[in-house]
Amino acid sequence: xxxxxxxxxxxxxxxxxxxxxxxxxxxxxxxxxxxxxxxxxxxxxxxxxxxxxxxxxxxxxxxxxxxxxxxxxxxxxxxxxxxxxxxxxxxxxxxxxxxxxxxxxxxxxxxxxxxxxxxxxxxxxxxxxxxxxxxxxxxxxxxxxxxxxxxxxxxxxxxxxxxxxxxxxxxxxxxxxxxxxxxxxxxxxxxxxxxxxxxxxxxxxxxxxxxxxxxxxxxxx
Ligand code: Z5A
Ligand code: MG
Numbered sequence: 001x002x003x004x005x006x007x008x009x010x011x012x013x014x015x016x017x018x019x020x021x022x023x024x025x026x027x028x029x030x031x032x033x034x035x036x037x038x039x040x041x042x043x044x045x046x047x048x049x050x051x052x053x054x055x056x057x058x059x060x061x062x063x064x065x066x067x068x069x070x071x072x073x074x075x076x077x078x079x080x081x082x083x084x085x086x087x088x089x090x091x092x093x094x095x096x097x098x099x100x101x102x103x104x105x106x107x108x109x110x111x112x113x114x115x116x117x118x119x120x121x122x123x124x125x126x127x128x129x130x131x132x133x134x135x136x137x138x139x140x141x142x143x144x145x146x147x148x149x150x151x152x153x154x155x156x157x158x159x160x161x162x163x164x165x166x167x168x169x170x171x172x173x174x175x176x177x178x179x180x181x182x183x184x185x186x187x188x189x190x191x192x193x194x195x196x197x198x199x200x201x202x203x204x205x206x207x208x209x210x211x212x213x214x215x216x217x218x219x220x221x
Contacts, residue, residue: 005211014137130217137190
């Protein structure tokens with residue numbers, strides 16, 4: 001990587017059980033082996049980060065061990081990203097690729113689905129480090145519901161997922177139209193095999209393997 005380049009910030013979003021965590025791990029391995037770049041330094045972040053003080057509150061909520069007002073849990077998810085914001089920026093500046101499993105887009109999608117105003121949901125995430133590329137894993141809620149582990153946490157119900165998908169679709173449309181500081185939004189068919197999905201993701205990610213020119217953007221600024 002030339003000294004004028006920084007690491008790429010890549011976000012994987014999608015519905016529950018669309019294979020985000022699976023694909024983030026496969027992508028990490030592939031980036032580390034990328035022949036044309038030499039080994040790429042990569043870090044993975046799985047939001048919510050459940051090990052921080054705020055993350056522990058989120059984890060208890062997701063397991064229905066605590067009850068929180070919808071506004072409160074929304075702000076905690078956002079605060080959890082802000083806890084990591086300077087870490088993300090530092091990694092990128094050092095030339096490390098950052099792979100995030102969920103980000104601010106999940107925050108908006110899950111809370112707006114509950115009826116909180118869209119703009120209100122977006123506000124606390126304005127100014128976070130902006131991804132260069134967001135890959136949205138698209139899957140029908142019906143197929144997602146057949147995958148292992150579905151239904152163990154609070155939001156994993158088909159009607160919730162349908163509402164969440166509608167908000168994600170709105171975010172995707174806006175990002176594709178805007179093409180501004182939020183980086184690129186690319187939709188991927190996640191109903192294929194793991195290997196096929198990994199191949200489709202790689203086509204979008206490969207141009208970023210050698211790093212990115214320019215400063216790190218700020219989300220929605
Ligand atoms: N949430 C929120 O409300 N606000 C926020 O700001 C944020 C999150 C950041 C927990 O998230 C909850 O938090 C989530 C949104 C909310 N709501 N719910 N429910 P999480 O990311 O921690 O959730 P998770 O437990 O990691 O599950 P997931 O993300 O839904 O799953 P996934 O990562 O997309 O899928 P996976 O674990 O890679 O794969 C699931 C299974 O399918 C597994 O057995 C795989 O082997 C299998 N799989 C994967 N790919 C395939 C293919 N292609 N074919 C067949 N089978 C496959
Ligand atoms: Mg996951």
